[in-house]
Amino acid sequence: MIDVLLTMMAVVVFAMINQRNLFAVVVLGGIYSFLMATVLVALDAVDVAMTEASVGAGLSTVLLLGALYLTKGEEVTEVRRPLIALAVSIAVGAALVYGSLGLPAFSDPQAPIHTHVVPRYLNDSPKETGVPNVVTSVLASYRGFDTLGETTVVFTSGAGVIALLRRRRRSREESEK
Amino acid sequence: MRRDIVLRVIAKILIPFMLLFALYVQFHGDFGPGGGFQAGVIIAASIVFYAIIFGLPATRQLVPEWIVESMVASGVLIYAGVGLVGILLGGNYLDYFVLDHDPVHGEHRGIFWVEVGVAVTVSGVMLKIFYMFAGRRRDEDNG
Numbered sequence: 001m002i003d004v005l006l007t008m009m010a011v012v013v014f015a016m017i018n019q020r021n022l023f024a025v026v027v028l029g030g031i032y033s034f035l036m037a038t039v040l041v042a043l044d045a046v047d048v049a050m051t052e053a054s055v056g057a058g059l060s061t062v063l064l065l066g067a068l069y070l071t072k073g074e075e076v077t078e079v080r081r082p083l084i085a086l087a088v089s090i091a092v093g094a095a096l097v098y099g100s101l102g103l104p105a106f107s108d109p110q111a112p113i114h115t116h117v118v119p120r121y122l123n124d125s126p127k128e129t130g131v132p133n134v135v136t137s138v139l140a141s142y143r144g145f146d147t148l149g150e151t152t153v154v155f156t157s158g159a160g161v162i163a164l165l166r167r168r169r170r171s172r173e174e175s176e177k
Numbered sequence: 178m179r180r181d182i183v184l185r186v187i188a189k190i191l192i193p194f195m196l197l198f199a200l201y202v203q204f205h206g207d208f209g210p211g212g213g214f215q216a217g218v219i220i221a222a223s224i225v226f227y228a229i230i231f232g233l234p235a236t237r238q239l240v241p242e243w244i245v246e247s248m249v250a251s252g253v254l255i256y257a258g259v260g261l262v263g264i265l266l267g268g269n270y271l272d273y274f275v276l277d278h279d280p281v282h283g284e285h286r287g288i289f290w291v292e293v294g295v296a297v298t299v300s301g302v303m304l305k306i307f308y309m310f311a312g313r314r315r316d317e318d319n320g
Contacts, residue, residue: 046210050202054218059303062225066310129273129284131207139212140288144271148256151295155253158302162246165309 002042009035020075026064033057047135188230195223203296207285213292217299225307233311245304252298259290 012032019025033056040049104111121134121142129137139147203216228236260271267275273287274280 047212047215050210050215051218054215054222058222059218059225059307062222062229063306063310066307070310070313128281129288130281131285131288133207133209135210136206136212136288136292137284140291141273141284144260144273144287144291147291147295148260148271151253151256151298154302155249155298158249158298158305161306161309162249165313 002039005035005039005042009039020077022068022071022073022075023065025075026061026068029064030057030061033060047133184230188226192223192227195219195226199223203292206292207288213295214299216292217296217301218303220296220300221303221307224304228307228311233308237308240304242308245301245308248297248301249305250298250301252294252296252301255294255297256291259287259294263287 009032012028012035016025016028016032019028033052036056037049037053040046040052104113108114121138125134125137125142126132129141131137131141199216199219202211202219203213206212206216224236224240227239259273259276263272263275264270271287274283276286277283
């Protein structure tokens with residue numbers, strides 16, 4: 001099941017690389033996110049799948065379409081072939097694949113992630129927090145500081161977008177005066 | 178798309194259910210999948226859906242810009258405020274078990290308000306970014 005989905009994702013990625021029409025690329029990006037969400041459902045990570053479907057396939061597609069409305073719909077073909085960029089991407093990809101060889105086997109019950117704090121969370125979380133969904137109790141209670149940091153990151157990104165887009169509008173008004 | 182009656186009717190039927198689903202994801206996140214982040218995105222998505230069908234000016238009247246901007250900041254403040262209440266009631270920062278006589282109920286209460294804060298900030302930021310991008314061409318035409 002997951003193999004089929006991952007193969008379809010690879011096909012979508014190659015279609016995105018070859019496609020020059022940016023509208024089609026945005027739609028393919030939405031399809032990619034939905035496939036990713038399906039993979040996460042197959043891995044029983046429903047919370048993450050929900051986030052991927054709503055953010056990746058939903059809102060970011062709308063935002064990219066909004067950005068596309070402000071630009072031209074066709075990708076400009078490169079005059080030179082970007083060989084250095086290709087070499088850097090291949091080198092980083094190879095390093096990541098090499099790093100993944102050291103990871104424990106897929107769904108190995110003896111992997112460190114399953115033996116460190118996970119048993120304590122799974123056993124004690126319903127008693128300690130009264131929340132049956134362990135994802136929620138880890139996110140909001142055991143790892144409350146991390147989630148506070150994440151919320152601050154979301155806030156900062158919003159503040160950054162406001163600062164960038166607003167200043168441009170104001171400077172145009174000033175230049176007209 | 179503002180003239181297409183099918184889209185308008187379908188949107189008016191669907192948007193209440195989308196908002197209801199967002200509330201379900203928010204408040205049922207303790208028991209099933211979901212939580213503040215997902216609920217915030219679904220709220221923002223339903224309002225973006227409204228904006229696509231009915232246009233940005235109508236949406237700005239429905240959800241004014243100042244509400245969205247104050248949501249961006251107030252969510253983080255709610256989250257950080259839960260931590261401060263924990264200190265005032267004699268615990269450490271972000272200790273939830275001091276929020277109620279029963280420690281388990283206190284944890285539940287803390288998680289509830291923290292998730293509310295996450296949802297408020299996330300939906301505010303998503304909507305604000307959408308407003309900013311969608312409003313650009315229109316501002317350039319006017320100015």
